[in-house]
Amino acid sequence: MISARDITKVFNAGRPSEYTALRGVSLDVRLKETTVLKGPSGSGKTTLLALLGCMARPTSGRIFLDEREITSLPERFLTEVRRSTFGFVFQQFNLIKGISALENVMAPAYPTGEKYSLLRKRALETLEMFDLGKRAEAKVEWLSGGEAQRVAIARALINRPQVIIADEPTAHLDTRLAHEFIAIMARLKSEGTTIILASHDPIVYDSPLADRVVEMRDGQVVHEGEPA
Amino acid sequence: MLLSEEDYRDFSGLPADQATDLALRVRNPREYATIAEKITRLYPDTRPILRSEILRTYDAVFGWRSGLLVVIFSGAALAFAIFAFDKATGLSAEERREIGILKAIGWETSDILAMKFWEGIAISLTAFLAGIILAYAHVFLTSSPLFAPVLKGWSTLYPAFRLTPFLDFGQISALFFLTVVPYTVTTIVPSWRAAIIDPDTVMR
Numbered sequence: 001m002i003s004a005r006d007i008t009k010v011f012n013a014g015r016p017s018e019y020t021a022l023r024g025v026s027l028d029v030r031l032k033e034t035t036v037l038k039g040p041s042g043s044g045k046t047t048l049l050a051l052l053g054c055m056a057r058p059t060s061g062r063i064f065l066d067e068r069e070i071t072s073l074p075e076r077f078l079t080e081v082r083r084s085t086f087g088f089v090f091q092q093f094n095l096i097k098g099i100s101a102l103e104n105v106m107a108p109a110y111p112t113g114e115k116y117s118l119l120r121k122r123a124l125e126t127l128e129m130f131d132l133g134k135r136a137e138a139k140v141e142w143l144s145g146g147e148a149q150r151v152a153i154a155r156a157l158i159n160r161p162q163v164i165i166a167d168e169p170t171a172h173l174d175t176r177l178a179h180e181f182i183a184i185m186a187r188l189k190s191e192g193t194t195i196i197l198a199s200h201d202p203i204v205y206d207s208p209l210a211d212r213v214v215e216m217r218d219g220q221v222v223h224e225g226e227p228a
Numbered sequence: 229m230l231l232s233e234e235d236y237r238d239f240s241g242l243p244a245d246q247a248t249d250l251a252l253r254v255r256n257p258r259e260y261a262t263i264a265e266k267i268t269r270l271y272p273d274t275r276p277i278l279r280s281e282i283l284r285t286y287d288a289v290f291g292w293r294s295g296l297l298v299v300i301f302s303g304a305a306l307a308f309a310i311f312a313f314d315k316a317t318g319l320s321a322e323e324r325r326e327i328g329i330l331k332a333i334g335w336e337t338s339d340i341l342a343m344k345f346w347e348g349i350a351i352s353l354t355a356f357l358a359g360i361i362l363a364y365a366h367v368f369l370t371s372s373p374l375f376a377p378v379l380k381g382w383s384t385l386y387p388a389f390r391l392t393p394f395l396d397f398g399q400i401s402a403l404f405f406l407t408v409v410p411y412t413v414t415t416i417v418p419s420w421r422a423a424i425i426d427p428d429t430v431m432r
Contacts, residue, residue: 050428083334108333
């Protein structure tokens with residue numbers, strides 16, 4: 001279980017541009033399920049995802065991962081938790097240009113010090129899972145939108161994370177690729193991976209993949225429950 | 229071929245009362261010009277050259293050449309300084325984005341700094357070693373075809389001379405510390421500034 005308790009996040013505190021992205025949010029994310037954060041732009045979905053994924057610290061409130069309080073961990077330990085527990089799929093995929101798909105997939109595992117040959121083998125196997133074995137050596141600039149998306153998912157899986165976090169994963173995809181993404185997530189879920197998605201795309205929050213939909217607005221949770 | 233005066237006279241049949249060049253010492257420097265004028269008047273087919281004239285000629289011949297090299301070196305040094313300044317004052321948006329992504333996918337600040345350090349070392353050391361090898365080949369294997377005409381002159385020194393290969397490790401160390409070290413440091417500093425940002429920046 002990932003639990004957020006009374007989370008507030010303020011950006012640019014004390015400056016004229018101060019902005020409160022989250023206001024007293026409390027949420028429980030059950031493991032091995034899919035939770036979808038739904039809401040319009042600016043509702044705080046991405047900020048909440050970043051906090052749940054240990055990418056940032058809340059201004060106030062606490063986050064627990066399996067009852068372990070993680071908000072007060074020093075950066076080094078927080079990074080370790082982020083690396084070993086979470087896999088991220090970003091809205092723009094955020095692949096590193098100039099290097100191959102394979103190197104992008106291997107990137108999250110470099111700091112672990114795993115033997116290069118083993119890591120490369122594992123990364124190739126992960127790419128094979130998404131029918132990208134033949135594109136492993138291709139530079140990411142040469143990949144199609146669908147291929148780039150699958151490389152981003154493969155990268156998120158390389159450290160065998162317990163939880164996949166995806167921010168607006170279908171925002172730049174056409175309907176066919178969006179359904180393909182949902183199918184991949186469904187497969188991962190069936191293998192026991194917890195999935196947390198932020199999206200305002202009905203293809204995502206109305207899909208059978210969603211076990212729980214959390215509706216957000218103005219930095220607060222306005223509704224939480226089973227999908228309609 | 230080096231011969232003694234006696235051997236040369238025997239070899240060339242030059243009479244004992246004749247010479248090709250004579251060196252004349254005058255005690256009072258203020259009389260140099262007067263003595264030279266008198267020699268010209270007494271022996272119209274001779275050409276007296278004063279020491280100061282020789283120095284002025286060599287200075288004119290080699291001075292501008294060294295100046296030319298100083299200009300070339302200044303250009304190269306300025307290019308290096310601009311390059312280093314550009315690296316030190318900031319990263320491109322693409323480099324910042326890359327660092328943000330690496331942090332987001334689980335890299336620590338120290339991992340990024342280590343990567344940037346080795347990247348800087350690899351680039352600057354490769355450039356440094358390539359420069360040393362090319363300079364060695366240019367000077368000692370091909371007799372400096374680029375700079376020899378400028379340094380030796382076009383008509384003054386005809387005899388070919390090959391330089392003996394020699395490496396001054398003091399100079400190489402100085403070059404190393406003036407190029408590799410500053411480049412690596414200027415790569416690390418902006419990377420450190422970018423690497424301490426929150427990893428969620430890439431999500432915003």
